[in-house]
Amino acid sequence: xxxxxxxxxxxxxxxxxxxxxxxxxxxxxxxxxxxxxxxxxxxxxxxxxxxxxxxxxxxxxxxxxxxxxxxxxxxxxxxxxxxxxxxxxxxxxxxxxxxxxxxxxxxxxxxxxxxxxxxxxxxxxxxxxxxxxxxxxxxxxxxxxxxxxxxxxxxxxxxxxxxxxxxxxxxxxxxxxxxxxxxxxxxxxxxxxxxxxxxxxxxxxxxxxxxxxxxxxxxxxxxxxxxxxxxxxxxxxxxxxxxxxxxxxxxxxxxxxxxxxxxxxxxxxxxxxxxxxxxxxxxxxxxxxxxxxxxxxxxxxxxxx
Amino acid sequence: xxxxxxxxxxxxxxxxxxxxxxxxxxxxxxxxxxxxxxxxxxxxxxxxxxxxxxxxxxxxxxxxxxxxxxxxxxxxxxxxxxxxxxxxxxxxxxxxxxxxxxxxxxxxxxxxxxxxxxxxxxxxxxxxxxxxxxxxxxxxxxxxxxxxxxxxxxxxxxxxxxxxxxxxxxxxxxxxxxxxxxxxxxxxxxxxxxxxxxxxxxxxxxxxxxxxxxxxxxxxxxxxxxxxxxxxxxxxxxxxxxxxxxxxxxxxxxxxxxxxxxxxxxxxxxxxxxxxxxxxxxxxxxxxxxxxxxxxxxxxxxxxxxxxxxxxxxxxxxxxxxxxxxxxxxxxxxxxxxxxxxxxxxxxxxxxxxxxxxxxxxxxxxxxxxxxxxxxxxxxxxxxxxxxxxxxxxxxxxxxx
Numbered sequence: 001x002x003x004x005x006x007x008x009x010x011x012x013x014x015x016x017x018x019x020x021x022x023x024x025x026x027x028x029x030x031x032x033x034x035x036x037x038x039x040x041x042x043x044x045x046x047x048x049x050x051x052x053x054x055x056x057x058x059x060x061x062x063x064x065x066x067x068x069x070x071x072x073x074x075x076x077x078x079x080x081x082x083x084x085x086x087x088x089x090x091x092x093x094x095x096x097x098x099x100x101x102x103x104x105x106x107x108x109x110x111x112x113x114x115x116x117x118x119x120x121x122x123x124x125x126x127x128x129x130x131x132x133x134x135x136x137x138x139x140x141x142x143x144x145x146x147x148x149x150x151x152x153x154x155x156x157x158x159x160x161x162x163x164x165x166x167x168x169x170x171x172x173x174x175x176x177x178x179x180x181x182x183x184x185x186x187x188x189x190x191x192x193x194x195x196x197x198x199x200x201x202x203x204x205x206x207x208x209x210x211x212x213x214x215x216x217x218x219x220x221x222x223x224x225x226x227x228x229x230x231x232x233x234x235x236x237x238x239x240x241x242x243x244x245x246x247x248x249x250x251x252x253x254x255x256x257x258x259x260x261x262x263x264x265x266x267x268x269x270x271x272x273x274x275x276x277x278x279x280x281x282x283x284x285x286x287x288x289x290x291x292x293x294x295x296x297x298x299x300x301x302x303x304x305x
Numbered sequence: 306x307x308x309x310x311x312x313x314x315x316x317x318x319x320x321x322x323x324x325x326x327x328x329x330x331x332x333x334x335x336x337x338x339x340x341x342x343x344x345x346x347x348x349x350x351x352x353x354x355x356x357x358x359x360x361x362x363x364x365x366x367x368x369x370x371x372x373x374x375x376x377x378x379x380x381x382x383x384x385x386x387x388x389x390x391x392x393x394x395x396x397x398x399x400x401x402x403x404x405x406x407x408x409x410x411x412x413x414x415x416x417x418x419x420x421x422x423x424x425x426x427x428x429x430x431x432x433x434x435x436x437x438x439x440x441x442x443x444x445x446x447x448x449x450x451x452x453x454x455x456x457x458x459x460x461x462x463x464x465x466x467x468x469x470x471x472x473x474x475x476x477x478x479x480x481x482x483x484x485x486x487x488x489x490x491x492x493x494x495x496x497x498x499x500x501x502x503x504x505x506x507x508x509x510x511x512x513x514x515x516x517x518x519x520x521x522x523x524x525x526x527x528x529x530x531x532x533x534x535x536x537x538x539x540x541x542x543x544x545x546x547x548x549x550x551x552x553x554x555x556x557x558x559x560x561x562x563x564x565x566x567x568x569x570x571x572x573x574x575x576x577x578x579x580x581x582x583x584x585x586x587x588x589x590x591x592x593x594x595x596x597x598x599x600x601x602x603x604x605x606x607x608x609x610x611x612x613x614x615x616x617x618x619x620x621x622x623x624x625x626x627x628x629x630x631x632x633x634x635x636x637x638x639x640x641x642x643x644x645x646x647x648x649x650x651x652x653x654x655x656x657x658x659x660x661x662x663x664x665x666x667x668x669x670x671x672x673x674x675x676x677x678x679x680x681x682x683x684x685x686x687x688x689x690x691x692x693x694x695x696x697x698x699x700x701x702x703x704x705x706x
Contacts (some may be wrong), residue, residue, distance in 0.1 A: 108499050125330045282511050
């Protein structure tokens with residue numbers, strides 16, 4: 001294969017991988033924003049806690065038992081999803097629920113505080129070093145010839161993301177809970193009047209958002225092979241950028257934004273400069289907010305007095 | 306009795322929930338490098354006890370908040386303080402004692418202590434600067450450390466390339482801070498609230514990345530070293546320079562307080578507050594929002610620019626690592642903790658944020674955790690801060706309170 005073409009393909013595939021991970025995190029942002037109109041600043045930390053839980057549970061099982069890697073992967077994924085969802089719900093109860101009618105700035109400051117708490121909790125309870133994460137995804141034999149182009153982990157990430165998206169779309173479009181979520185997002189008071197328990201809807205949203213973030217955390221840990229307490233910050237910011245890029249509050253928008261961001265980062269790092277790969281995300285954020293603040297698929301919000 | 310039991314049951318449930326919640330992270334410690342697992346069961350006990358007690362206190366505080374009786378108490382208390390503080394004799398004697406202590410301080414204590422207090426004073430100025438943006442303008446700025454970096458680097462680079470001294474760099478730092486404020490303010494004019502917070506955060510990170518990566522110009526991550534301390538006619542000893550910087554910081558604090566006090570009652574200051582309270586209404590009253598927002602950013606950034614120059618002169622070494630998001634967050638904590646919009650509040654907040662970790666070394670590791678807790682607790686229970694702002698009130702009949 002022509003080396004230039006191969007390089008391009010590698011970049012595109014790594015962009016898709018990145019985009020998938022961003023999408024898994026961005027969904028949580030966009031869903032929470034849609035319902036309580038708050039940027040859940042601590043969402044990146046929930047993703048980090050998912051990755052850490054998987055590392056701990058997976059590590060204990062790897063060291064003390066003889067289970068096969070796939071079983072361990074399954075157990076640690078379930079544990080990560082459970083714990084992330086539990087942290088997400090607790091976080092909402094402690095830091096956001098008492099502030100539901102407070103000015104948005106106050107709620108945002110509380111969210112920043114929560115993000116600091118979770119980061120430093122993991123730092124103090126575990127370690128500040130990067131911990132190696134042994135990949136638990138075995139290599140598929142049919143992929144071995146093309147290994148330099150697409151690794152098994154990358155393929156698993158893309159497929160999983162696709163499945164999660166499909167599941168979420170069905171959930172929101174066709175279930176009772178999905179309907180309640182859409183109603184709450186449109187008008188909280190009206191939703192209450194027609195008998196929707198808003199607190200349950202909000203809790204459910206946090207569960208789903210945190211669970212998808214946890215899946216993202218476990219996958220990225222398998223992919224990069226190491227994690228520390230700080231991975232949530234940058235991932236959180238980038239996923240936020242993706243959510244804003246697509247139009248915050250819009251689920252297909254978050255997915256589109258994530259892939260655009262992943263591609264830009266990957267191609268930008270590959271062809272322009274890798275020193276600034278994080279700056280691309282910020283640059284995109286600033287440009288989109290200046291020129292199209294409602295995002296690619298978002299609706300314009302008209303402010304009324 | 307019944308009530309006590311039901312409270313105990315609630316706390317017990319919370320306690321159990323937190324035991325489940327913290328189990329993997331607090332109890333198990335896996336080292337995936339050398340394959341060892343440490344089980345720390347004792348931690349579970351601490352969590353159980355802690356969660357039980359704290360959840361009890363938490364619910365009581367929420368109840369009190371619902372009733373809203375804290376406000377009445379604090380205002381009665383406040384009344385007494387105001388009466389006492391407005392006594393002319395007390396004011397004069399209080400202020401002159403304070404002035405005496407401030408002037409004599411560096412000669413009474415070890416110069417190591419002077420250095421610490423100077424850092425705290427620098428933080429006070431940063432807090433006051435950010436307070437203009439958050440407290441008056443109502444714009445949550447999470448990239449404030451970038452302005453600080455701009456100030457520090459303007460001295461660093463001016464010294465590096467042209468050999469210019471501290472006193473030339475100080476006004477230049479202020480100007481470049483303000484210019485950067487305008488540069489950042491311009492693209493974010495249309496944004497408010499949470500979007501603004503994230504974009505300013507992004508700007509802060511971009512500036513840090515630029516400082517790190519333009520290594521030909523800024524010396525990159527290793528930073529600029531051997532920047533001279535400010536000279537008082539001749540070059541000062543380390544001790545002399547420390548004392549000198551202390552007085553420079555004091556002077557800047559006084560200047561900041563004076564300017565902000567004047568700003569509060571000025572046309573510009575009132576325009577900013579109107580914008581904070583309601584942008585649309587302010588616009589309808591004829592306030593130019595563009596101008597008001599840009600003014601906010603520039604006025605806030607000036608102080609960070611100046612403190613940046615002082616920092617470069619104090620530490621003689623600067624690198625991009627000193628201007629991370631954590632720095633911005635710490636300044637934010639100082640403002641929120643003390644009281645947004647309140648000058649004495651912000652001063653107290655800045656001292657708390659810098660001096661507590663300094664004098665309680667054992668707590669230093671828990672510093673950021675405590676700041677996080679402070680942000681959440683303050684937001685929920687006392688959003689106005691420790692020393693809330695007193696706004697001028699006008700009563701019908703011309704009487705001014």
